[in-house]
Amino acid sequence: MSRAILGTLALAVSLNVAASAGEFNRKVSIGDAAPQFSELPAVDGENYSLADFADKDVLVMFVTCNHCPVAVAYEDRIIAFTEKYASEKDSKVAVVAVNVSNMEADRLPKMQERAEEKGFNFHYLYDESQDLGRALGASVTPEFFVFNKDRKIVYMGAMDDNMQEPTTDFLAAAVDAALAGTTVETAETRARGCGVRYEKK
Amino acid sequence: MRGVRHSAQLFTVSVALLCGCDQASDPSRIQRGAEGVPSAPRSSSVPKKDVALELVSCEQWDQRLASQRGKIVVVDTWATWCLPCMEEFPKLVALHQKYSDDGVVCISVSVDEPEQRESVQDFLNRQRADFANFLIADESNAWWDKWNIKGVPIVLVFDAGGTLVQKFDRDDPDRQFTYMDVEKLVVELLSIEPESTVLRSSLP
Numbered sequence: 001m002s003r004a005i006l007g008t009l010a011l012a013v014s015l016n017v018a019a020s021a022g023e024f025n026r027k028v029s030i031g032d033a034a035p036q037f038s039e040l041p042a043v044d045g046e047n048y049s050l051a052d053f054a055d056k057d058v059l060v061m062f063v064t065c066n067h068c069p070v071a072v073a074y075e076d077r078i079i080a081f082t083e084k085y086a087s088e089k090d091s092k093v094a095v096v097a098v099n100v101s102n103m104e105a106d107r108l109p110k111m112q113e114r115a116e117e118k119g120f121n122f123h124y125l126y127d128e129s130q131d132l133g134r135a136l137g138a139s140v141t142p143e144f145f146v147f148n149k150d151r152k153i154v155y156m157g158a159m160d161d162n163m164q165e166p167t168t169d170f171l172a173a174a175v176d177a178a179l180a181g182t183t184v185e186t187a188e189t190r191a192r193g194c195g196v197r198y199e200k201k
Numbered sequence: 202m203r204g205v206r207h208s209a210q211l212f213t214v215s216v217a218l219l220c221g222c223d224q225a226s227d228p229s230r231i232q233r234g235a236e237g238v239p240s241a242p243r244s245s246s247v248p249k250k251d252v253a254l255e256l257v258s259c260e261q262w263d264q265r266l267a268s269q270r271g272k273i274v275v276v277d278t279w280a281t282w283c284l285p286c287m288e289e290f291p292k293l294v295a296l297h298q299k300y301s302d303d304g305v306v307c308i309s310v311s312v313d314e315p316e317q318r319e320s321v322q323d324f325l326n327r328q329r330a331d332f333a334n335f336l337i338a339d340e341s342n343a344w345w346d347k348w349n350i351k352g353v354p355i356v357l358v359f360d361a362g363g364t365l366v367q368k369f370d371r372d373d374p375d376r377q378f379t380y381m382d383v384e385k386l387v388v389e390l391l392s393i394e395p396e397s398t399v400l401r402s403s404l405p
Binding site for chain 1: 282283284285286342345349350351352353354370371372373374375376377
């Protein structure tokens with residue numbers, strides 16, 4: 001009988017969310033610092049670190065992959081977004097995608113193919129260790145993060161409110177606010193997409 | 202997406218072989234309605250008979266769940282566009298095979314668009330999902346909102362009283378659920394509620 005009670009209590013405890021995390025993100029909260037990343041290979045043949053974007057006021061990062069239909073559905077939207085905010089050398093925004101999937105269809109050669117095919121205008125990095133994804137608490141693709149000048153998270157979650165016909169562009173609104181130095185109205189939304197599978201460490 | 206289908210097919214074929222499942226002959230090679238025709242060679246193609254698949258609204262689904270009161274219910278939310286979901290699916294089937302006699306009900310819910318019904322049915326047939334399967338008819342966000350889903354797969358486990366006991370997800374990169382976790386909970390629930398155990402057949 002007591003074993004049953006203990007079991008039920010254990011279940012109840014396990015349902016509680018970890019102390020420090022966002023409303024939907026299980027790892028980071030709004031205001032947390034951007035996780036460091038160093039020398040990640042990109043589709044343009046270069047390696048990139050967080051510091052490489054230090055001159056930008058706002059850094060937009062998103063975890064994505066090649067094969068997920070949700071991520072693919074957002075490609076055009078992201079290209080348009082990048083065209084608007086980060087297409088010039090002196091743009092105040094940088095847009096950086098990172099792929100942490102270890103499926104064959106998602107590795108660098110395939111990423112390069114896709115980038116060329118679609119004309120990706122944002123940086124597209126590959127993180128074999130998956131550490132960056134873990135540090136961001138990114139569990140689906142695509143999942144978006146906006147960092148302000150101090151490289152603190154000011155927005156995280158979905159790009160907008162609907163895969164088919166969006167009515168609210170959360171990401172754009174967050175970037176506008178970050179550029180203006182004002183508070184982001186909707187700081188966190190629930191990202192939706194294909195689950196990212198993390199290897200057990 | 203073709204690559205997805207291909208690997209899904211390979212996977213389900215290998216699972217079926219491992220299970221030693223009895224594969225139906227290719228329906229296109231035998232006469233329709235000719236039950237028990239032995240001529241066509243055994244193949245790994247889709248079984249002749251569709252497994253149950255119902256298009257439901259979220260509200261109707263609640264009614265289906267309520268009708269399972271008295272049993273432990275395991276609900277796997279998946280989609281044909283979700284590779285990890287399709288890889289996990291055989292474990293739901295295995296759970297069903299292992300515990301259905303103990304009063305555990307396994308259910309699958311696809312969040313594919315209703316237009317994808319044929320692909321959903323096809324996958325379920327190949328998986329031999331001989332339990333209740335559902336496809337959500339509501340506009341795409343409804344099921345996701347209902348259970349606060351971020352990514353699929355997720356598994357919901359309800360106790361015999363119909364209360365949601367746990368929602369297994371992969372939202373935390375360092376704590377992504379496996380079916381071992383689900384089975385552990387099922388066993389725990391079964392041992393807490395001895396009244397729900399159905400008398401087993403005495404066959405060896």
